[in-house]
Amino acid sequence: MAIQWRVESEGSVVVSQNRVEPLSCHIEDDGRERIEGSLPTLTLSPGYYKRAEYLLWLEKCKNTGLADGDFTLAESEGLMAVAEARAQFERNHPPCGVCSALQDSPFSTSCHKCGTEFMRRSN
Numbered sequence: 001m002a003i004q005w006r007v008e009s010e011g012s013v014v015v016s017q018n019r020v021e022p023l024s025c026h027i028e029d030d031g032r033e034r035i036e037g038s039l040p041t042l043t044l045s046p047g048y049y050k051r052a053e054y055l056l057w058l059e060k061c062k063n064t065g066l067a068d069g070d071f072t073l074a075e076s077e078g079l080m081a082v083a084e085a086r087a088q089f090e091r092n093h094p095p096c097g098v099c100s101a102l103q104d105s106p107f108s109t110s111c112h113k114c115g116t117e118f119m120r121r122s123n
Helices: 021-026 029-038 046-064 075-091
Strands: 004-007 013-016
Touching: 046 075
Parallel strands: none
Antiparallel strands: 004 013
């Protein structure tokens, strides 16, 4: 059984035991096969995904003031790792200055959503 998780724009985590089942009522069999073939292979043990889900939930509780800050060492280190990974993601996927859509690369020449051309830096 494969577990899928993804971080949505608000930082919430969605975990699904069956990666395609929610879509199955809207697609035909050949479309389902294409979708299943395009999903990336999960390479880690399911426990890693559950831990990531927990850390993202804990971070959300901390940011909204629901957690009082008494974290274990493992939780604190996990929250630091999440913060580092989020910062790296934000560096690698800067937002468009016009529509705020995240870009595929910091070297994109135009926005994939609104088409705004980005200025190139000269050396």
